[in-house]
Amino acid sequence: MCDRHNKDGDCFEYVESGMPRVPMSCKINGEIVHKMVDPTMTLLQFLHKDMSLFGTKEGCGEGECGACTIKMNGRAVNSCLVLAAEAQGSEIITVEGLSKNGELSVLQKEFIKHDALQCGFCTPGMLMSARALLDKNNDPDLEEVKEAIAGNFCRCTGYFPIIDAILATAKKEREGSDHE
Numbered sequence: 315m316c317d318r319h320n321k322d323g324d325c326f327e328y329v330e331s332g333m334p335r336v337p338m339s340c341k342i343n344g345e346i347v348h349k350m351v352d353p354t355m356t357l358l359q360f361l362h363k364d365m366s367l368f369g370t371k372e373g374c375g376e377g378e379c380g381a382c383t384i385k386m387n388g389r390a391v392n393s394c395l396v397l398a399a400e401a402q403g404s405e406i407i408t409v410e411g412l413s414k415n416g417e418l419s420v421l422q423k424e425f426i427k428h429d430a431l432q433c434g435f436c437t438p439g440m441l442m443s444a445r446a447l448l449d450k451n452n453d454p455d456l457e458e459v460k461e462a463i464a465g466n467f468c469r470c471t472g473y474f475p476i477i478d479a480i481l482a483t484a485k486k487e488r489e490g491s492d493h494e
């Protein structure tokens with residue numbers, strides 16, 4: 315266990331505000347979810363604590379690193395900056411929603427093929443920023459890819475393998491060789 319696990323084994327400290335919980339319903343990775351949430355809880359904390367979806371990472375917790383990026387209503391969003399209660403009625407895709415029936419998506423396979431990850435901490439956020447881009451634009455140019463991942467920090471790869479993986483995914487998906 316890391317030093318941020320609490321006694322229940324949760325991998326971050328979340329302290330209830332003590333305010334009355336509020337109802338929240340949304341769709342996460344295709345599944346409709348109804349929960350009562352602490353009004354001060356972030357969406358990132360909700361994904362970890364209430365949904366046990368630990369693929370989305372917490373880096374800075376203040377909107378700077380992109381490790382917590384998810385897709386919300388079609389856009390790449392920093393889940394550390396959104397309250398869980400604000401997700402009411404939204405459609406959310408996390409990194410766990412990219413693979414289908416246990417098979418990695420084209421995007422994930424291209425990340426592996428291009429050595430676009432080393433420690434992997436930035437990878438879920440990178441994948442979700444890339445997915446949000448490719449869902450809107452299936453033929454991005456280099457600058458568009460750079461812009462899409464501009465909010466995602468990577469301390470390991472130097473970014474070029476990531477960019478190559480995203481461009482290769484776009485090409486494959488355009489060719490229709492393997493749709494996600």
Ligand code: FES
Pocket residue numbers: 371372373374375376377378379380381382383392393394395
């Ligand atoms: S953890 Fe959300 S942007 Fe860094």
Ligand code: FES
Pocket residue numbers: 430431432433434435436437467468469470471
């Ligand atoms: S692979 Fe380590 S931070 Fe990106």
